[in-house]
Amino acid sequence: MSMLNQSLAEEEEGEFISPFASTSSAVHTSSLSYPTSSADDVNTSTNNNSSSSSSNNNSSATTTTATNNNILQSSTDEQPPAQQQPKPKKKVQKPAAEGTTTTTTTTTSSADPAASPPAIKRPEWVPDNSSTKCEMCSSEFTLFNRRHHCRRCGHLFCGECCSLNVSLPPEFGYTTRVKVCSKCFATTLNDRAREESTITINIGGVSKETKAVSGLNKVLLWKMGAHEDGDFDRSVVDVFETPSTAIPVSRVQDLMLEAGDLDVQGCTGFRVRIYNPSMEPGQRKTNFPILMWFHTGGFCTKSIETPSVDGLCRLLSNQAGCVIISVDYRLAPENQFPAAALDCYAATCWAVKKSSSFDGDPTRIAVAGDSVGGNLAAAVTLMARDKQAPKLCGQVLIYPILDLKRNEGNYYSRVIHKEGYLMPMSYFHWFSAKYCHNDDIDNIYASPIRAASSSKIGLADLPPAHVITAGHDPFCDEGELYVKKLKTAGVQVNHTRYTNSPHGFFAMGLDESNEAVMEVSIALKYMFQRRRSN
Helix, strand or coil: CCCHHHCCCCHHHCCCCCCCCCCCCCCCCCCCCCCCCCCCCEECCCCCCHHHHHHCCCCCCEEECCCCCCCECCCCCCCCCCCCCCCCCCCECCCCCCCECCCCEECCCCCCCCCCCCCCCCCCCCCCCCCCECCCCCCECCCCCCEEECCCCCCEEECCCCCCEECCCHHHCCCECEECCHHHHHHHHHHHHCCCEEEEECCCCCCHHHHHHHHHHHHHHHHCCCCCCCCCCCHHHHHHCCCCCCCCCCEEEEEEEEHHHCCCCCCCEEEEEEEECCCCCCCCCCCEEEEEEECCCCCCCCCCCCHHHHHHHHHHHHHHCCEEEEEECCCCCCCCCCHHHHHHHHHHHHHHHCHHHHCEEEEEEEEEEECHHHHHHHHHHHHHHHCCCCCCCEEEEECCCCCCCCCHHHCHHHHHCCCCCCCCHHHHHHHHHHHCCHHHCCCCCCCHHHHHHCCCCCCCCCCCEEEEEEEECCCHHHHHHHHHHHHHCCCCEEEEEEEEEECCHHHCCCHHHHHHHHHHHHHHHHHCCCCCCC
16 A cells, blocks of 8 residues: 555645554654654653753654563663664563553654663662551552552552553663552653653553453444444443443532523533532632533434443543533434534533633633544634634543544555444444535534645644544544644644554543543643633
């Protein structure tokens, strides 16, 4: 397959290289591509200074790559020259079930190819093998509640306090995803959020749970009638999702917004669910930043009451410390484009105007969504810029579907993942046709990726973006192309690619799901530091 067929052939945007293209002759001109042996400068990153990272964000793009190999002990030995595929001289330990990571940095600057990368040093702490109690909760270590050393700070913790793994920054010398305490888990992701970069995470292959859920999901979509000549019944989704124990938050409100409450023409009214985060004992009441959440569901299914949507909003509200407004936008095929996009924009405008009624701060408001919710979040961001209100402080796009055209040839990931997990392309064709007519499909509020070439302003003047893509997702390439176009337009962007994850993994409760949710929470906290007057 030629490079032209692997990318959108838009000369003014430059060449986009799909991360899935494996042709050895390809010249990687984009920071979104995997580093190869032909790269001019491949060095191991040892600089974690946040001020120097942010000052060089616009001049050099960073790519952190995580691969699935055995655990490799860090070494201070000299590395091979950059022209050859590096083979680190490291001691091999037993493989870890969680997978491993190898961290490299690719820059566009030229350097001496014979220069050796600087040595990596381990953090200096001595394991405490005598203590029998967790340093966080003081509980005794047992056979079922085992002891762990935090591989970042060295403190002892038990499995009850933290069972999460994370990819450490490269200066810690570890090349595997390891267990850390809950404090260092957040700190590590906080360090990653400081750099404007593309981070690639591989946790060791698609899980058995994902494969099982994928098969069940395809049966569900068929029974729902999401196919040609099918009798559509969205209630099948509600039967499939079973309620779980609700995560406690301080307050939940369900409101019906009537047409008279909204300032956007064409909106007939819809519901919103408002979540206020839990507060620590003695915490002073304050106005919280606001996150507008637009749920997934192919424009045709799910609602604010769907258990997975409700649970995710509760979790994000507590972790990000913000008010979340989940929007029950009108669904297709009864309401086609631009109904959903207008509802989401109208809800965002309403939230700014009525923020005092739910302890919200109108100067700190962001939008977010997964899958088609990411499409709606991108559309609302464009609407807010074009209409000059409201002023947003950020956008979070989680494996977004940004091009509603049925043009598989333009995106390599749509070709190789045509029968992908959870969202095969045949069902995408059905959902997109129900939501958007062919006459509207190039509208930038339906296909936000078209905004880059639709006018002189393109994607300029948009708020900072945090984009998550999934390697086993047919829509991975368009998400990564959008990242490239945002950067070209001068927009601050952070991007993480979960290489072995499928479309929809964010709300699946997997190991990488936990890391992604925490990553988004930390990204939001950074966005909320940027106040915008409304």
